[in-house]
Amino acid sequence: MSHLFTIILYQPIFNLLVVIYNTLPNHDFGVAIVLLTIIIRLLFSPLSIKALRSQKALSKIQPKIKEIQEKHKGDSQAIGQASMNLYKEHGVNPFSGCLPLLLQIPVLIALYQALRAAFLPESLSLLYSSVHNPGSIEVMSLGFINLAQKNYYLPFVAGILQWLQARQGMQGQSQNGSQDATASAMNKQLLYIFPIMIVFISWSLPTGLVLYWITTTLFSLGEQLYIRYRYS
């Protein structure tokens, strides 16, 4: 299983990362991480854009959703079933589904391994024969960020961006009015809990990974903005 994981995910991601590193004129591994993240997110973007567009379409059936919520007040099971039927009837489904969410986890683990291994000379043996072996990889990015160690500022940047993204997502929803009162109260808590979690988690991680998280959050922000202006 772990061998399969190495061949399918870890090794390709690691190789791609080194190819980007080799290609960059200044051989900056931090920039390579940012570029790799953008490539991965672009691969996923048909999924997220489809889901985001479907959320926009939701506003048309909004009155009917309100009706359902009034009718089955307090019975979340009945609300769940009735709204699923409604979505089906109108051919919209605002949720992106479990697969995109779960797919990101193995990719994240592979990236984590690749970033941890990158600075160990022996892991360069995982490179495909067609990929040029750079010998070793420079740990410093932009001359002042050590990618292999912790960084005391970037976790806060990651947290703030996460907060911005959550807030933007919430605004989109309240425009649709697609939330009941309890959900929006929960959301307000979540708006802070998740960013704080991100700060604490990234505090203990090597900076390369925090850089990944910052890039992917920025990408999501951009994606949301793009959908909002393109389809509004």
Added chain:
Amino acid sequence: MKNIFLATIRGYQYIFSPDHGILYSGTFQRCRFYPSCSQYAYESIEKNGIFTLPRILLRILRCNPFSQGGIDLS
């Protein structure tokens, strides 16, 4: 064995799932089906044991923006 799986699913639902537990928020990053994939998995394993795992896996694969979603009972 069965109980370990069931407990793991409950734990996942409480801590990580955007459909249940502390992260539940009504946001859009969630399951396209009713019941949700994790609940589907829970009910399937409870009813038919862990040999329904392939079916659960198929359900999760179907749960993406290109499928219709809807009601799909275990």
